[in-house]
Amino acid sequence: MLSLFLIVIAAFFFTGIVVRTKSLASGRKGPGIMQPIKDVIRLFKKGAVYSKTSSIIFQIAPTIYFSSVVMAMLVVPFGQSKGLISFNCDFIFFAYVLALGKFFSIISALDTGSSFEGMGASREALYSMFAEPALFILMGSFALLTGYTSFQEIFAALHIGSYLSYALATLATFVLVMIAMIENSRMPIDDPKTHLELTMIHEVMILDNSGFDLGLLLSAGYLKFAIYGALIVNLFVGMVDYQYAIPLFFIIQFLMAVVVGLIESFMARFRMNHNAQFIVALTSVSLLIFFGAILILGKFN
Amino acid sequence: MISTELLLNLSWATALIAIVFIVLVKPNSKAYIAALASVITALSTSIPALQALGGATSSVSIFAGSFLGSIPIKIDGLSAWFILIINFTSVTGAFYGIGYLRSYQNNSAKLSLHWSLYVVFQLSMVWVCMLQHSFAFLVAWEIMSLSSMLLVIFDGHKPKTLKAGLNYLVQMHISVILLTIGFIWVYATTGSFSFDAFSTFFANNNNIWLFLIFFVGFGIKAGFIPVHSWLPHAHPAAPSHVSGVMSGVIVKLGIYGIFRVITFLESDFLMLGEIILSVSVLTGLYGILNAAVHRDFKRMLAYCTIENIGIIGIGIGLGLIGIGNNSPLLFFLGFSGALLHVLNHSLFKSLLFYSAGSVYQQTHTRDMEKLGGLIKQMPKTAILFLIGAIAIGGMPPFNGFVSEFILYNGLIEALKTGDITQTSLVILSFAGLSLIGGLSILTFSKTFGVVFLGSPRKKLHTVPQEVSKIMLFPQYIIVAVMLLVAFFPRFFLNSIQCILQDGLKNIAIFSSVASYSDNIVAVNYYFILLLVVVGIIWGIRSLMVKNREQQTEGTWGCSYVAPNSKMQYTGKSFSKPLGKVFSFLLIEEKKYAELSDGEIFPKKRKYVSHYKDFFEYYIFNFVTQRIVFSANYFKFIQNGRMQSYVLYGILFVVLIVVLTGLNVLK
Numbered sequence: 001m002l003s004l005f006l007i008v009i010a011a012f013f014f015t016g017i018v019v020r021t022k023s024l025a026s027g028r029k030g031p032g033i034m035q036p037i038k039d040v041i042r043l044f045k046k047g048a049v050y051s052k053t054s055s056i057i058f059q060i061a062p063t064i065y066f067s068s069v070v071m072a073m074l075v076v077p078f079g080q081s082k083g084l085i086s087f088n089c090d091f092i093f094f095a096y097v098l099a100l101g102k103f104f105s106i107i108s109a110l111d112t113g114s115s116f117e118g119m120g121a122s123r124e125a126l127y128s129m130f131a132e133p134a135l136f137i138l139m140g141s142f143a144l145l146t147g148y149t150s151f152q153e154i155f156a157a158l159h160i161g162s163y164l165s166y167a168l169a170t171l172a173t174f175v176l177v178m179i180a181m182i183e184n185s186r187m188p189i190d191d192p193k194t195h196l197e198l199t200m201i202h203e204v205m206i207l208d209n210s211g212f213d214l215g216l217l218l219s220a221g222y223l224k225f226a227i228y229g230a231l232i233v234n235l236f237v238g239m240v241d242y243q244y245a246i247p248l249f250f251i252i253q254f255l256m257a258v259v260v261g262l263i264e265s266f267m268a269r270f271r272m273n274h275n276a277q278f279i280v281a282l283t284s285v286s287l288l289i290f291f292g293a294i295l296i297l298g299k300f301n
Numbered sequence: 302m303i304s305t306e307l308l309l310n311l312s313w314a315t316a317l318i319a320i321v322f323i324v325l326v327k328p329n330s331k332a333y334i335a336a337l338a339s340v341i342t343a344l345s346t347s348i349p350a351l352q353a354l355g356g357a358t359s360s361v362s363i364f365a366g367s368f369l370g371s372i373p374i375k376i377d378g379l380s381a382w383f384i385l386i387i388n389f390t391s392v393t394g395a396f397y398g399i400g401y402l403r404s405y406q407n408n409s410a411k412l413s414l415h416w417s418l419y420v421v422f423q424l425s426m427v428w429v430c431m432l433q434h435s436f437a438f439l440v441a442w443e444i445m446s447l448s449s450m451l452l453v454i455f456d457g458h459k460p461k462t463l464k465a466g467l468n469y470l471v472q473m474h475i476s477v478i479l480l481t482i483g484f485i486w487v488y489a490t491t492g493s494f495s496f497d498a499f500s501t502f503f504a505n506n507n508n509i510w511l512f513l514i515f516f517v518g519f520g521i522k523a524g525f526i527p528v529h530s531w532l533p534h535a536h537p538a539a540p541s542h543v544s545g546v547m548s549g550v551i552v553k554l555g556i557y558g559i560f561r562v563i564t565f566l567e568s569d570f571l572m573l574g575e576i577i578l579s580v581s582v583l584t585g586l587y588g589i590l591n592a593a594v595h596r597d598f599k600r601m602l603a604y605c606t607i608e609n610i611g612i613i614g615i616g617i618g619l620g621l622i623g624i625g626n627n628s629p630l631l632f633f634l635g636f637s638g639a640l641l642h643v644l645n646h647s648l649f650k651s652l653l654f655y656s657a658g659s660v661y662q663q664t665h666t667r668d669m670e671k672l673g674g675l676i677k678q679m680p681k682t683a684i685l686f687l688i689g690a691i692a693i694g695g696m697p698p699f700n701g702f703v704s705e706f707i708l709y710n711g712l713i714e715a716l717k718t719g720d721i722t723q724t725s726l727v728i729l730s731f732a733g734l735s736l737i738g739g740l741s742i743l744t745f746s747k748t749f750g751v752v753f754l755g756s757p758r759k760k761l762h763t764v765p766q767e768v769s770k771i772m773l774f775p776q777y778i779i780v781a782v783m784l785l786v787a788f789f790p791r792f793f794l795n796s797i798q799c800i801l802q803d804g805l806k807n808i809a810i811f812s813s814v815a816s817y818s819d820n821i822v823a824v825n826y827y828f829i830l831l832l833v834v835v836g837i838i839w840g841i842r843s844l845m846v847k848n849r850e851q852q853t854e855g856t857w858g859c860s861y862v863a864p865n866s867k868m869q870y871t872g873k874s875f876s877k878p879l880g881k882v883f884s885f886l887l888i889e890e891k892k893y894a895e896l897s898d899g900e901i902f903p904k905k906r907k908y909v910s911h912y913k914d915f916f917e918y919y920i921f922n923f924v925t926q927r928i929v930f931s932a933n934y935f936k937f938i939q940n941g942r943m944q945s946y947v948l949y950g951i952l953f954v955v956l957i958v959v960l961t962g963l964n965v966l967k
Contacts, residue, residue, distance in 0.1 A: 047850035051857070053756050055676045057687075063842055067835040071827070085827055088820045092709045093697065093827060096738070100696040103742050110750030110870070112856045113673070118750075118870020125746060126878050129739030133732035140731045144716050144724065197859055207857050212846050216838070276882050283732065290728050299721045 003078035003230060006246070010253045011219075011226035012037055017254060021261025036222065040215045048211030053113035061108030062213035062220075068101030069220040069227070076230050077152035079237040079245045088149045091139045095132065098183070101220070102128055109205040116197040120204035123272070127189060127201070130279040131182045137286035138175050141293040155234040168292045171285055173232055177256065178282050180228030184221060186260060189278070191269040199272070229253045305359040309374065309431075311345040316424045320417040328409045332399040335416035339395040339423055343388035346427045350381035350388075354796050360433075373433040373495055378800030379564065380430040382640060383550075383557045386647045387430070389782070390549040391423040393775035397655050398542035400772035401662060415455055415540075422448040422546075429554055433496040435484035439477065442554075446473040449551055453539040465538035472521055472531040479518030480558075483511055499565035508569045515562045516577070523555025524607045525614060526584045527916040533591070536603035537667060541658020544599060545651035548606045553643050556613055563621065571625030575726060578618030582733040585611025587886070587915075589740040594876045594887050594912045597667045598657050598748055602650065605693065605744065608737060609646040612708065613639045615730060619711040626718050630817060634711030637797040637818075642704035644793065645692070645786060649701060652779045653689040656682045659772055660752060663765035669751045669872050671759040678765045683753040685776045690745035692783055695738050698828035700786035707821055708734065743879065751872040758866055788829070791822040873910070880912070888913040 016033035023030020050058065074084040075094045083090075102124065109121040143149050145168075146157035158169075182189050185202030197204050206217050233252045237245045270278055319338030323331050349359045353376045360375040376384070398419070405412055425445035432438045450473070454466035484494070490506065491498040502511065521528045532552070536544045566573070588607030595601045616639025623631030659682045660675060661667055676683035692699035712734065715727045767773075786793055798818070858864040880887045893908040938949075 044845065047852070048846065049852045049854050051855065052853055053674070053856050055754065057676065057754060060839070063839045064835055067831065067838050070834050070838075071831050074830075085830070087823055088817075089706065089710050089713060092706060093824070095735070096695060096702060096705075097697055097831065099694070099738065099742055100691070103691065103694065103696060103746050106742075106746040107750045107754060110746070111754040113755035113866065113869045114856045114858065114864075115868050115870045116859060117856075118875060121746070121750070122870065122875040122878060125743040125875075126882075129736065129743055132735040132739040136735035137728060137732050140713065140716055140728050143713050144728075147717060149710075149713050211849065212842055216842070273878075273881075276878070286732075287728075294721060294724060299724060 001084060002081040002242075003076050003083050004073060006078055006249055007073055007076065007223065007226045007230050010229060010250065011222040014225050014229065014253060014257050015222050017257035018261045018264070021258050022265050025262060025265035036218070040219050040222075043210075043215035043218065044212055046211040048213060051112045051114075051208050054108075054111045054208070057104075058108045058111040058208075059213070061104040061111075062209060062216040064104045065101040066216040066220045068097050068104075069223050071097045073223060073227050075151060076227055077155060077234060078230065078249065079234065079242070080156060080239060082152045086150050086152050090150045091135075091154075094151070095135060098224075099128075105205060105217075108209075112208045114208065116200075116204050117207055119198070120201050123190075123201045123275075124185070124205060127182055127275055127279055130276055131179050131282065134175055134279070134282040134286045135179055137283060137290055138172060141286070141290040142172075144290070145293040145296060151234070155237070156239055158235065158238055164292055164296055168289055168296075169235055171289050171292070172235055175282055175285050175289070176228060176232045176235070177259070180225065180232075180256075181260070181263075182279060183228065184225050187264040188267055188270045189275055191264075193264075194269075199269075226253065229256050232256065305349045305376070306361045308345040308348055309361070312342045312427065313424060315341045315345065316420045319420050323416045323420070324413045328406045328412055329403075331409075331412050331416045332395075332402060335419050336392070336395040336399055338420045339392050342420070342423055342427065343392050346384055346431075347388050349376045350384040352376075353378055353381035354385075354799060356799055369434070369436055369494070372437045373497075374431050375433045376431055378796075379557070379560055382796070382800055383430045383553065383643075384427050386553065386644055387423065387426045387550045390546050390647050390651050391419075391426070393651060393655075393779055394542040394546040394549075395419065395423075396775045397545070397658070397772050398540070400769045401540060401542050401658055403769075404662075411455070415452065418448045418451050419543075422452060426550060426554060430557060435488065435494045435496070438496075439481060439484065442480070443477060445551070445554070446470075446477070449543070449547060452543045453535050453547075455540045455543070456538070459538075462538040465534035469531045469535040472528070476518050476521035479514055479521070483514045483518060486511060486514070496561070496565070499562065500567070503565050503567040508566055509573065512562060512566060512569075512573055513576075516559060519555040519558035519562075520580075521555070523552050523559070523614075524584075524588075524610045525580055526587050526607070527920060529584070529588070529607045529610075530914060530917040530921060532607055533595075533600050533603045533914060536606070536654075537597055537599035541599070541654050541661060544603075545654035545658070548603065548654055549647040549651035552606060552610060553647060556610070556617075556639075556643055559617060563617070566621075569625075570621045571723075574618045574621030574623075574625055575723065576618075577614055577621060578726065578730055581611045581614025581618055582730045583611070584608070584614060585737045586733055586740075587611075589737050589744060590879075590883055590887060591912070591914065593740055593744040593747070594880045596669050596872055598669045598752060599654070599661070599667050601669075601744065601748055602653055602657060605653075605741070606646075606650060608741065609642065609650065609693070612705065612734070612737065613642045613646070615734060616640075616642060616704075616708050616711065619708070619715055622715055622719070622723065623711075626715075626723075628714070628718050631711060631714045631718065633798070633801060634707055634714055634817070636801055637794060638704055638707035638711055640797050640800065641707060641786075641790075641793060645700045645704045645783075648779050648783050648786070649689045649692040649699075652685060652776055652783070653693065655772070655776050655779075656686040656689065659768040660686075660765075662768060662772075663763075664761050665763075666761075669748060671761075672752045673758040673866065673869065674754065674756045675765060676753040679753075679767050681767055681773055683749075685773075685780065686753065687749055688780055688783070690749050694741045694745050696742075697824070698787055698831050700783045700790075702828075703787060703790045703821070703824060705734070705738070706824060710817070710821065740879075743876070747872050747875045751875070755869050756866040758869060758871070788825045790825060791818075794818050794822060886915050888915060888918055 013033055015036040020030050020033055072094050075090050077083045106121040106125055109117040142154045146154050148154050148157055190201040192203055194200055209217055233249045315338050319334055322334045358377045362371040362373045364371045425441050428441045429445055432441055450466050450470045453469055454462055456462045487498050487502045488494055491501045524532045536548055585608045588604050588611055592601045592604035616635045619635030620632050623635050692701040695701040695705040712727055712731045716724055889910055890913055891910045894906050
């Protein structure tokens with residue numbers, strides 16, 4: 001339960017912090033931290049414009065996308081406290097329910113009959129597909145290491161003991177940050193601030209959404225970032241008491257937002273055709289974690 | 302209580318009577334007779350099957366002359382599971398076929414042949430699952446292959462269809478050769494044609510080779526790589542209700558065969574399990590990769606069948622590893638995942654083939670690049686296809702997730718037990734299965750999006766309309782059963798537990814399995830929760846937007862003012878980046894004429910691009926070409942001169958006489 005509140009609170013500030021960091025890095029003052037939320041609220045109050053080409057799919061897709069993110073959020077634990085739903089292999093449910101949302105966002109992009117949106121949809125489908133094995137190998141290695149299979153039990157049992165496990169935690173953080181970047185269509189995979197439709201991924205898919213639906217899509221994006229942030233926090237929190245764990249949660253989320261802002265300020269986006277290679281490389285980092293895990297378990301002899 | 306023997310006799314008697322009637326009645330009622338026969342056959346064989354699932358295995362035997370002796374017929378849990386799946390899919394196929402073939406009313410002979418064969422086809426499939434006698438099994442198997450081949454070439458006047466049929470026929474006979482070798486081997490060792498002889502054989506001999514012969518033999522039917530190449534030809538060529546049944550159940554009979562042989566295995570489980578697991582993951586990946594790039598939507602579905610056979614195979618492999626590791630939990634998770642996925646796949650794949658068939662019937666094209674925006678004209682078909690697409694992608698809240706979830710659980714379990722070789726293999730399979738999931742989302746979002754969404758890409762000769770009720774009805778029934786599996790998985794898992802308890806190797810299923818299956822069946826609560834969340838948000842949305850102004854405008858075209866429907870993203874371009882990444886496996890063949898030097902005013906020209914099957918293109922075509930090449934050297938033997946043939950005859954007779962005289966032949 002606790003994770004739910006924390007994620008929602010973090011989602012309120014996360015994107016604001018990213019935007020603020022980018023503004024400061026480029027020497028501007030920038031909008032207030034709550035600006036993204038204000039944008040969403042404004043969108044919620046607006047009417048909508050629908051494309052002539054689109055069908056019912058286009059109207060239900062944002063709702064299903066948002067719901068899938070909410071369901072994924074319910075699975076994520078926080079330290080000792082379980083998520084609202086927690087069962088063996090819940091991380092598979094987590095991945096597949098997010099996939100459902102993605103499926104609908106892809107077909108809603110195709111529903112508009114726009115070539116730009118189709119292009120974005122194609123890229124989104126490809127990149128998120130490549131990111132999947134990295135997450136699964138990561139979670140599989142943790143399951144192997146700890147002997148548990150649900151998010152909460154895995155994270156609770158992850159002890160930072162030997163030097164090797166420090167290395168594993170670092171690699172896992174890297175993988176999770178990168179998966180978060182891919183899933184949320186941020187740099188270096190996708191540039192949310194680009195102005196050319198041909199080079200966008202996520203932004204171009206939602207070109208035709210407006211009003212309430214766009215608000216849903218944006219807020220789902222904020223939540224998604226906070227969810228991945230919460231997963232990273234869980235790597236470190238483990239069985240730490242709440243009085244330390246909760247501040248730690250916000251510190252790590254804050255740091256992650258700042259890092260994202262800094263990456264986006266000082267890095268250029270990868271070339272589109274190198275993205276696939278980059279994402280597949282993530283899988284090999286995950287495999288490193290796996291080999292680390294079997295080293296720790298002493299399976300090599 | 303009606304005796305099993307009577308019911309089984311009823312099943313074949315129905316088929317014979319039905320064939321007579323089908324030939325005699327008017328063209329427009331042939332289909333109804335066939336559907337009725339299909340229902341009666343289904344009922345008469347499902348009753349003993351249901352009893353068997355309840356734990357009452359029924360066995361009878363038929364006396365078939367002095368050569369064959371008595372033929373044992375047994376319906377145990379495993380047969381029952383497949384019989385029920387066969388019957389359900391065949392009945393829905395028959396009803397769908399009534400509507401699908403309605404436009405062929407003027408071709409009475411063709412319809413008679415088609416529907417008679419359909420009845421025989423269903424009967425033979427059911428009997429394949431019951432016969433426990435090698436020879437009788439092969440006869441039923443052969444009837445099944447032949448009848449399905451004739452069903453495939455319904456449109457026999459098209460050379461492509463005929464070629465696909467011949468391809469199927471040849472490959473099925475390679476499969477039969479392997480099966481025959483296997484059966485003869487067992488017969489030669491044990492002296493019995495009965496399936497019980499397998500136990501004796503496996504107990505006293507090396508298990509690996511005989512099992513592998515059967516695995517390849519049945520694998521051809523099932524469509525494991527590299528022996529899958531009949532599927533992508535036969536499925537698109539067949540009429541859609543036949544492709545639905547073929548893809549839904551006939552490939553599953555290959556799986557049945559593999560399962561049946563597994564029940565007799567005695568040793569080497571671990572190694573065989575690892576072999577099957579590796580082959581299956583590769584099959585799954587290969588199938589879905591090809592499905593992602595093809596533009597013929599029925600061929601796409603055929604490749605997707607290969608993918609799902611891979612997923613089922615992962616379960617079988619895990620189950621075998623479970624026996625090898627002596628882990629009841631893994632045994633249960635692997636085999637139950639496989640069996641449940643057999644059911645699930647037969648449901649959503651037949652649904653997808655039927656709805657794809659509806660599209661084909663209305664538009665007369667299987668090329669998705671010519672379609673678009675069909676959701677407006679055929680909303681029900683579109684929603685049915687969408688449900689099938691979500692389910693086959695393994696996404697909640699449909700049945701595909703349940704079986705894939707069990708398999709993921711199995712993979713995690715296999716990860717924890719076993720040595721480093723197994724762990725490494727399993728983690729790669731784990732990643733492979735997740736990649737398969739991601740790819741199937743790409744494939745089906747592309748297919749659904751291109752066929753049903755957007756605007757029409759090409760003007761069709763007739764305006765597509767929603768198909769008739771008799772074609773929609775079977776699809777609704779399938780969706781209902783899919784929802785049953787998704788929301789009441791306990792019922793199905795309990796049946797599977799029964800099958801596993803008595804049918805397969807007797808590993809004591811201890812209590813941990815029961816608690817584990819509790820954990821699995823609990824997913825239906827999360828499905829319900831998901832639906833509730835969707836409902837709440839949709840409710841809020843409806844309330845919020847009720848009084849807002851809504852406008853309808855053209856799609857945002859980035860300020861370009863003259864967009865047309867040809868500018869939409871095509872399916873080909875959607876999957877092109879994927880095709881590029883996997884270009885070593887997905888061979889693209891392009892045909893186009895380059896601009897020649899000095900061609901200032903280019904004329905209209907064509908550009909064709911096709912994806913070729915890696916194994917067919919590089920391996921089978923190569924081998925057959927070499928065979929044909931070397932066979933050319935022996936052409937002089939068949940020279941068309943009667944004199945030479947008489948000479949061959951004389952030479953043969955002389956040879957026999959001489960060899961007998963020299964006591965070489967006895």
